[in-house]
Amino acid sequence: MDLLEFLWLGKPLWMWLAFLAIVVILLALDIGLLHRDTREIGVKESLALSAGYASIGLAFGGWVWWQLGAAPALQYVTGFVVEKSLAMDNVFVIAMIFSYFAIPRQYQHRVLFWGVLGVIVLRAIMIGVGATLVERFGWVLYIFAAFLIATGVKMWLSADEEYDLKDSAALRLVRRVLPVTDALHGDRFFVRAADAAGKAKWLATPLFLSLVMVEIVDVVFAVDSVPAIFAITTDPFIVYTSNIFAILGLRALYFALAAMVHRFHYLKYALAVLLVFIGAKIFVADAFGLAKIPPAVSLSITFAILAAGVGWSLWKTRDADQKS
Numbered sequence: 001m002d003l004l005e006f007l008w009l010g011k012p013l014w015m016w017l018a019f020l021a022i023v024v025i026l027l028a029l030d031i032g033l034l035h036r037d038t039r040e041i042g043v044k045e046s047l048a049l050s051a052g053y054a055s056i057g058l059a060f061g062g063w064v065w066w067q068l069g070a071a072p073a074l075q076y077v078t079g080f081v082v083e084k085s086l087a088m089d090n091v092f093v094i095a096m097i098f099s100y101f102a103i104p105r106q107y108q109h110r111v112l113f114w115g116v117l118g119v120i121v122l123r124a125i126m127i128g129v130g131a132t133l134v135e136r137f138g139w140v141l142y143i144f145a146a147f148l149i150a151t152g153v154k155m156w157l158s159a160d161e162e163y164d165l166k167d168s169a170a171l172r173l174v175r176r177v178l179p180v181t182d183a184l185h186g187d188r189f190f191v192r193a194a195d196a197a198g199k200a201k202w203l204a205t206p207l208f209l210s211l212v213m214v215e216i217v218d219v220v221f222a223v224d225s226v227p228a229i230f231a232i233t234t235d236p237f238i239v240y241t242s243n244i245f246a247i248l249g250l251r252a253l254y255f256a257l258a259a260m261v262h263r264f265h266y267l268k269y270a271l272a273v274l275l276v277f278i279g280a281k282i283f284v285a286d287a288f289g290l291a292k293i294p295p296a297v298s299l300s301i302t303f304a305i306l307a308a309g310v311g312w313s314l315w316k317t318r319d320a321d322q323k324s
Helices: 013-034 043-068 070-100 105-136 140-157 169-177 206-232 236-264 267-287 295-316
Strands: 190-194 200-204
Touching: 013 043, 013 105, 013 236, 043 070, 043 236, 070 105, 070 206, 070 236, 070 267, 070 295, 105 140, 105 206, 105 236, 140 206, 140 267, 169 206, 206 236, 206 267, 236 295, 267 295
Parallel strands: none
Antiparallel strands: 190 200
8 A cells, every 4th residue: 555655756656557557448448349350440430439538538637636636637638638639730640641651541540559559658758758857957848838939930830831751751761771561461560571582581561661650750749749738737647647648539539530631721820829828828927927827727728729720720611522
């Protein structure tokens, strides 16, 4: 019992274990029951899965309220919403990656599932490093804030630009390091085949290359989202749990979102404004001698910005399906 009460990153060990148990159960149900067979996931199933993940994520927020109080719970929900919103841009890029490698829809869930496992580990490392920096050097938050403002401005100016995988230095590096085959081999990441000299060797398939690129893209996007959540709260438990629950739900929603990417074109502008707001509120709070903008105010403004972006996108693209 004493071991379970041991404080790790500011929270009792049992709270971390409870969170990890929920994640493990969700992943086990996903791969062991719901998607045991390789098949295409439809829009309805995608929406249902996403609703389930979102309900569990928000229920966890209620549990945070019960255990830690209202303020941490509101920070959790704000982080959950911000991470899910920022990851929307990630979904658009993942759709481009699957298109570039010509990955059939029935194999895409396999890539996303293993991609989530990588995200869980990579985000833990990045958040752990960020928490250590913030704890030792408080001024790092101002660097995060300035970075978010600069990123928001850059996102606004480049909102109409598309991610071009052909120019990816990361992809060129992966192809240089790994022996690859240009042909898909079902849902396999590696195949054993003969090279030009007739010698058998393991080759990476396009399915594995797409997994590598998904992980690389997530690291790139985490450079934005991790500072954003630290600008909301510096509690590692709230930061990590809100991140992971948001990502789990968004990967489930991918198949529905990928079918209507064109309907959310203007969401990038809202995300740019959101990043500027999150970064600016640290300087605003400091200028007015506040410890922090109240969580309820921050959550309300976050919802308003995102609702405006989604509403404007749906309005501007309301005739897109008829014209296509």
